[in-house]
Amino acid sequence: MLGGMADSTKTCAxxxxxxxxxxxxxxxxxxxxxxxxxxxxxxxxxxxxxKTKRQRDRxxxxxxxxxxxxxxGTEFLRAPKTADGCATYCKPCMSEYRRERSPFxxxxxHVTEKRCPVCKETKPSxxxxxxxxxxxxxxxxxxxxxxxxxxxxxxxxxxRAAHAxxxxxxxxxxxxxxxxxxxxxxxxxxxACGNVCATSKRLSVDHDHKTGRVRGLLCRRCNSxxxxxxxxxxxxxxxxxxxxSHHGELT
Numbered sequence: 001m002l003g004g005m006a007d008s009t010k011t012c013a014x015x016x017x018x019x020x021x022x023x024x025x026x027x028x029x030x031x032x033x034x035x036x037x038x039x040x041x042x043x044x045x046x047x048x049x050x051k052t053k054r055q056r057d058r059x060x061x062x063x064x065x066x067x068x069x070x071x072x073g074t075e076f077l078r079a080p081k082t083a084d085g086c087a088t089y090c091k092p093c094m095s096e097y098r099r100e101r102s103p104f105x106x107x108x109x110h111v112t113e114k115r116c117p118v119c120k121e122t123k124p125s126x127x128x129x130x131x132x133x134x135x136x137x138x139x140x141x142x143x144x145x146x147x148x149x150x151x152x153x154x155x156x157x158x159x160r161a162a163h164a165x166x167x168x169x170x171x172x173x174x175x176x177x178x179x180x181x182x183x184x185x186x187x188x189x190x191x192a193c194g195n196v197c198a199t200s201k202r203l204s205v206d207h208d209h210k211t212g213r214v215r216g217l218l219c220r221r222c223n224s225x226x227x228x229x230x231x232x233x234x235x236x237x238x239x240x241x242x243x244x245s246h247h248g249e250l251t
Contacts, residue, residue: 010034014041059084066093111136118145173205173214180205183217191219 011018013036024034025042035042058073066089076086077094089097115122118141128138129146139146162177169175184203190196191203197219204223207214209231218226229235 012036012038012041014038014045059086062086062090064090064093066090066097111138114138114142116142116145118142118149169205173207174212175205175214180217183214187217191222192216193218193222195219197221 008021009018010021010024010032012024015038017038019038021032021034023038025037025039026033027035030036037045058076058078061070061072062076062084063070064076069090071090073084073086075090077091079085079087082088087094111125113122113124114128114136116128121142123142125138127142129143130137131139134140141149166177169177169180192206197203201220203217203219205214206216206218206223206226229239
């Protein structure tokens with residue numbers, strides 16, 4: 001009883017009062033997952049910190065090394081960790097600097113045109129939607145072809161998902177859906193390790209990262225294990241021997 005009561009309360013490090021656990025804000029990384037200050041004390045702490053941050057002095061003026069102009073300190077973003085309290089560049093130059101370093105801009109600044117695989121036409125990059133994950137930062141189809149594709153498959157989410165799956169299998173592994181199903185049937189519908197996938201999810205395609213050759217179908221657990229050891233057979237043998245030598249201790 002006493003242990004349960006002790007575990008359900010906590011002492012605030014500021015006011016010293018003992019309060020219930022729901023009277024403390026959450027804190028990721030803390031041993032108990034809670035702040036050391038109760039909610040009122042923590043709110044006062046945050047308010048004081050924000051006020052101090054707003055009142056930190058910035059340089060009256062500063063020279064921007066990018067444009068070479070000397071401007072008032074208010075023309076620079078706040079940077080509390082710097083000696084003058086100002087960012088390195090003025091606000092316009094900082095915006096330009098960030099645009100230049102954007103992954104999308106970095107990939108597309110040299111791409112002026114692209115060929116659409118549907119209509120077979122080469123069009124300016126502005127005729128393609130943005131795709132930040134693509135190598136060139138552009139979508140695979142031009143805007144009219146992509147719009148037509150979405151209209152055709154957008155009303156049937158199942159058909160659209162099947163089309164996306166077939167596309168990913170073909171693009172990533174060079175497999176068709178029929179070849180995938182044939183591999184699955186040859187393995188008896190289970191992982192290559194012989195066990196049913198614990199997550200009940202579709203098996204992953206296992207391939208050699210050096211040659212790209214497809215080896216089989218694995219559940220996510222087995223596929224992750226091979227990925228973590230980087231297909232190192234010697235490491236797997238060493239770990240197997242380690243487990244066997246400690247089998248009695250583990251059981």
